[in-house]
Amino acid sequence: xNSAETSPRTETMLLNLGPQHPSTHGVLRVWLELDGEIxxxxxxxxxxxxxxxxxxxxxxxxxxxxxxTNRVDYLAGEMNNFGYVxxxxxxxxxxxxxxxxxxxxxxxxxxxxxxxLFWLGTSGHDLGAxxxxxxxxxxxxxxxxxxxxxxxxxLFPCYFRIGGLAADLPNGFEKIALDFVKSFxxxxxxxxxLLTKNRIWIARTxxxxxxxxxxxxxxxxxxxxxxxxxxxxxxxxxxxxxSYEDFDFVVPLGxxxxxxxxxxxxxxxxxQSARIVQQALEKLPPGDVNVDDPRVALPPKEKVYxxxxxxxxxxxxxxxxxxxxxxxxxxxxxxxxGELGFYIxxxxxAHPFRVKIRAPxxxxxxxxxxxxKGRLLSDLIAIIGTVDIVLADVDR
Amino acid sequence: xxxxxxxxxxxxxxxEVVDTDEFRGDTTxxxxxxxxxxxxxxxxxxxxxxxxxxxxxxxxDYQPASPRYAVVYxxxxxxxxxxxxxxxxxxxxxxxxxxxxVSVWNTANWHERECYDLMGIKFVGHPDLRRILTPAECEGYxxxxxxxxxxxx
Amino acid sequence: xxxxxxxxxxxLTTTLEKMVDWSRKNSLWPATFGxxxxxxxxxxxxxxxxxxxxxxxEAFRASPRQSDLMxxxxxxxxxxxxxxxxxxxxxTNPKWVIAMGACASSGGIFDSYAVVQGIDKYLxxxxxxxxxxxxxxxxxxxxxxxxxxxxxxxxxxAQYREKQAAKPRRHHEHGHH
Numbered sequence: 001x002n003s004a005e006t007s008p009r010t011e012t013m014l015l016n017l018g019p020q021h022p023s024t025h026g027v028l029r030v031w032l033e034l035d036g037e038i039x040x041x042x043x044x045x046x047x048x049x050x051x052x053x054x055x056x057x058x059x060x061x062x063x064x065x066x067x068x069t070n071r072v073d074y075l076a077g078e079m080n081n082f083g084y085v086x087x088x089x090x091x092x093x094x095x096x097x098x099x100x101x102x103x104x105x106x107x108x109x110x111x112x113x114x115x116x117l118f119w120l121g122t123s124g125h126d127l128g129a130x131x132x133x134x135x136x137x138x139x140x141x142x143x144x145x146x147x148x149x150x151x152x153x154x155l156f157p158c159y160f161r162i163g164g165l166a167a168d169l170p171n172g173f174e175k176i177a178l179d180f181v182k183s184f185x186x187x188x189x190x191x192x193x194l195l196t197k198n199r200i201w202i203a204r205t206x207x208x209x210x211x212x213x214x215x216x217x218x219x220x221x222x223x224x225x226x227x228x229x230x231x232x233x234x235x236x237x238x239x240x241x242x243s244y245e246d247f248d249f250v251v252p253l254g255x256x257x258x259x260x261x262x263x264x265x266x267x268x269x270x271x272q273s274a275r276i277v278q279q280a281l282e283k284l285p286p287g288d289v290n291v292d293d294p295r296v297a298l299p300p301k302e303k304v305y306x307x308x309x310x311x312x313x314x315x316x317x318x319x320x321x322x323x324x325x326x327x328x329x330x331x332x333x334x335x336x337x338g339e340l341g342f343y344i345x346x347x348x349x350a351h352p353f354r355v356k357i358r359a360p361x362x363x364x365x366x367x368x369x370x371x372x373k374g375r376l377l378s379d380l381i382a383i384i385g386t387v388d389i390v391l392a393d394v395d396r
Numbered sequence: 397x398x399x400x401x402x403x404x405x406x407x408x409x410x411x412e413v414v415d416t417d418e419f420r421g422d423t424t425x426x427x428x429x430x431x432x433x434x435x436x437x438x439x440x441x442x443x444x445x446x447x448x449x450x451x452x453x454x455x456x457d458y459q460p461a462s463p464r465y466a467v468v469y470x471x472x473x474x475x476x477x478x479x480x481x482x483x484x485x486x487x488x489x490x491x492x493x494x495x496x497x498v499s500v501w502n503t504a505n506w507h508e509r510e511c512y513d514l515m516g517i518k519f520v521g522h523p524d525l526r527r528i529l530t531p532a533e534c535e536g537y538x539x540x541x542x543x544x545x546x547x548x549x
Numbered sequence: 550x551x552x553x554x555x556x557x558x559x560x561l562t563t564t565l566e567k568m569v570d571w572s573r574k575n576s577l578w579p580a581t582f583g584x585x586x587x588x589x590x591x592x593x594x595x596x597x598x599x600x601x602x603x604x605x606x607e608a609f610r611a612s613p614r615q616s617d618l619m620x621x622x623x624x625x626x627x628x629x630x631x632x633x634x635x636x637x638x639x640x641t642n643p644k645w646v647i648a649m650g651a652c653a654s655s656g657g658i659f660d661s662y663a664v665v666q667g668i669d670k671y672l673x674x675x676x677x678x679x680x681x682x683x684x685x686x687x688x689x690x691x692x693x694x695x696x697x698x699x700x701x702x703x704x705x706x707a708q709y710r711e712k713q714a715a716k717p718r719r720h721h722e723h724g725h726h
Contacts, residue, residue: 019632020582021611027584027629047529048629049585052546052661054514055539059546067658074586090420118589121596137596144593155586155682217448217474220503231474238477327419330470330481332451343454343470358452358470366506392585395529530663531628539662548662 012040017380019048025122025384026391028365032377039380042372044365050395057355061321062088062162065355069342070156072357073393076115076336078147081160082108086241087331087342088162091324094296099287100164101243106177106280107150107159108333109273113184114143115336116270120191123385127204135190142180149173162322163297164290178281181274188271196264205259209371209383212257219367222360223338224265225387229257235334246283247276259386266388296322321350337361337388361393398423401445401480408438422481429467429484429494433521436500439471439480447471447480450497453507455515459542465492465517486517493518514540566705573617573643574699576605577692580616580640582633584623587650590682591622599685604692613639618695620688621672624652625665637672643704645695648674649688651681 017030027048033041053072057065069084070077082104089096096104117140121133144154150173151159151166159166195201211219216226226233234251236244252268254261290297294313303310326348332341338360345354364387372380398418402425406413412435415426427435439447451470458464463485470481486492496519497504508519509528516538519525530537538544552562583591595601595609610616613636625633637646648668651657654677656666668674675698678691 019629020636026588027632047527047531048626048632049624050529050626050628050663051624051659052539052663053659055544055546056659056661071586071658074589093420122592134597137593137598141593141596141598154684155589218502220450220501233474328424328481329420329422330451330479332479339451341451341470343452343468345456354454354456356452356454356468362506362510363452363503366503544662546661 011035025389028384028389028391028394030380032380034377037376039372039375039377042369042380044368046365046391046394048395049391051392053396054355054357057352059351061350062324062352063321065352066158066161067156069357070158071392072359072396073115073335073337073340073361073390074155075118075390076111077153077156078107078159079111079115079333079335080340081158082242083331083333083335083340083342085160085162086333087329087344088322088324090329090331091327091344091346092162092296092322093325094163094291094293096164096291097288098243098285100289102280102284103165103169103289104160104242105244105247106277107147109276109280110143110146110177112273112336113270114140116266117143119266119385119388123388124195124201126381126385127201129195129198129201132191132194135187135194139184139187146173146177146180149176161290161297163293164288168289174281174284178278181278181281184274185271188267192267196267202260204378204382205263205386207256208259208375208379209386210256210258211367211371215367216257219370220363221338221367222363223334223336224262224269225338225364227252228254228262228265230255235332235339239332241331241333247279249276259382262386323348323350332358335360337390337393338364357396359393359396361387361389361391362395365389365394398478398480401425401439401478404442404445405435405438409435422479424468424481424483426483426485429486432469432482432484433495433497433500435482436469436471436497440500446473446475449474450501450503450507451479453497453504453511455511455517455540457515457540457542462489463487464489465515467494467511467517469497491518492516493520495520496522498522514538516541566703567700569704570700570702574696577618577645577695577699578608578610578616579606579618579620580613580636581609581611582619582621582636584621584625584629585652587622587653587682590685590688591620591649594685594688599689601689601692604689604696606692613637614641616640617643618645618647620647620649621653621668622649624657624659625668626663627665628663630665630671633668634671643702645675645698646672647676647678647691647695649678649691650683651679654679657681
């Protein structure tokens with residue numbers, strides 16, 4: 001399994017950081033070659049959560065793929081579908097109404113905050129800081145309540161649809177969400193006070209897992225991993241999609257490229273996401289939430305019950321599915337972990353010919369052997385925590 | 397900008413470019429597989445293109461069409477915020493292989509292992525080509541190929 | 550005129566079986582076995598809002614030797630299956646298994662080449678919790694069902710019966726004296 005040949009004379013020890021481990025954030029296995037406590041070689045063995053999502057997508061209609069793609073990054077469920085529906089809409093050549101774009105941004109940024117809160121709690125827990133977990137989950141539960149209020153599901157609501165959304169926001173959502181984002185910075189101070197100037201936290205994370213900006217580009221890192229090293233890149237600002245250009249936000253950058261800087265970047269990103277949600281809620285335009293195209297979006301239910309064309313339209317879309325023209329597109333979004341890309345090839349039929357998911361965790365994890373070499377075993381745990389992997393994203 | 401990229405590649409490698417495609421704003425350059433490493437090095441090092449970031453490598457099975465296997469490289473330039481896709485079809489339909497681009501971008505290591513694992517495409521020059529997602533002891537098992545059933549055997 | 554009347558209100562009488570089962574169910578320690586998305590809801594159940602500590606279960610043990618409940622939370626893939634079975638075998642008796650979520654119960658929405666269509670093909674499951682993922686309240690309800698199952702667990706009589714079954718049988722001879 002291990003690519004290095006060890007002769008019987010060497011004194012390195014082979015340790016298996018097995019797939020069942022409290023700190024690996026899922027079923028990750030790392031083959032470690034240790035010299036005492038120093039890591040000589042670390043070889044991640046992944047695939048323990050490979051569910052064959054890409055293959056399954058080829059046998060379903062475009063809408064039926066939505067629950068599958070939702071479960072790619074299970075900490076930020078709706079964010080994955082954001083990338084998928086944008087890719088299919090690019091194939092179709094449709095653009096959803098402004099209201100739907102704003103609501104999509106609201107949901108995506110709320111899931112970003114939820115995902116970062118979970119990261120904060122669990123990676124702090126790995127390094128021994130148990131308290132931030134309970135504080136972070138307090139806010140995360142409120143976001144889950146918001147998700148449930150708006151679209152019925154806590155983790156995997158499948159709210160985004162090709163051509164818009166499943167339904168409009170319920171009455172009263174704006175007020176509850178605004179209350180939450182306005183109170184969030186004060187709650188954020190709690191986690192900041194616990195960790196940012198904490199000597200143990202700084203000792204465990206400073207100068208651990210350093211990547212220079214050139215290495216970041218070479219190893220394909222994106223998202224907070226790249227920004228922690230000072231690479232000024234955010235797809236929401238540089239290749240904007242879904243009306244992100246209407247919002248005013250700062251892209252936080254780190255300096256040293258170590259675990260501590262990435263922690264600071266993610267903390268600031270939470271505040272910026274709350275800012276974006278507040279702007280989106282305050283400027284939310286009225287209108288439809290689905291594109292007015294009978295080939296793409298389901299007609300409203302009232303029309304289906306009264307109008308024969310709408311009934312036929314409804315049946316055709318559900319039975320046969322939408323049929324984008326033949327072609328291929330690549331659409332990437334700034335997901336919570338980095339660049340989440342969907343490469344979809346259509347052959348003109350109702351089933352996608354090929355769906356390739358460019359998963360950020362897969363690429364971010366590939367540099368861990370390089371970062372872990374020569375470090376202590378406990379630094380490996382800090383490195384895995386900072387990479388913020390989600391195994392379903394790694395394995396798909 | 398995308399025409400400039402295509403012209404640059406055509407200027408340096410006139411025989412390698414088979415076709416170009418533009419769909420919904422995405423540019424795809426279809427090239428022959430033999431000199432893929434050199435073309436990628438050009439796109440990475442040239443200051444005007446500057447594609448220092450490889451987003452992903454995808455393998456596609458076009459069965460029953462021939463050539464059956466294609467490898468698609470998606471590149472991104474941080475300077476111009478542009479993307480380009482390179483598509484190279486493998487010459488052999490039975491035992492597909494293509495030169496590896498690990499020497500150009502380190503991130504290609506795991507991408508190519510995944511293409512080998514799920515589609516069975518061999519990357520010549522890859523330092524450590526072994527399975528990554530499916531169990532290591534599987535032989536002749538390439539689940540993403542079109543003739544492999546989705547439920548398995 | 551039972552003995553309870555003479556003892557007064559300070560002494561409870563019960564059977565050894567009931568006491569052991571009651572103490573077992575009140576501090577059932579789960580093994581950390583979060584595989585996929587259901588693990589998130591499991592962690593949330595252990596966090597502040599859906600506090601699992603009120604059932605005595607906040608001690609999620611990493612070592613299977615120290616745990617008695619295995620909550621299979623998430624999709625079991627064919628690559629992961631040997632590890633799951635090995636951990637189950639390493640757990641000491643008595644042990645219980647909860648199949649949490651649709652994937653552990655029956656493969657869920659992932660009907661593909663890489664996914665085991667239900668962990669009950671390989672492990673004896675005590676409680677199935679449907680959902681994708683089940684709400685934390687759903688997980689707590691399933692855990693309460695395991696508690697009910699434990700309370701009905703006749704460990705003393707089961708041990709006695711096993712001992713009897715293991716003893717060599719005596720012949721009944723004709724005309725015994």
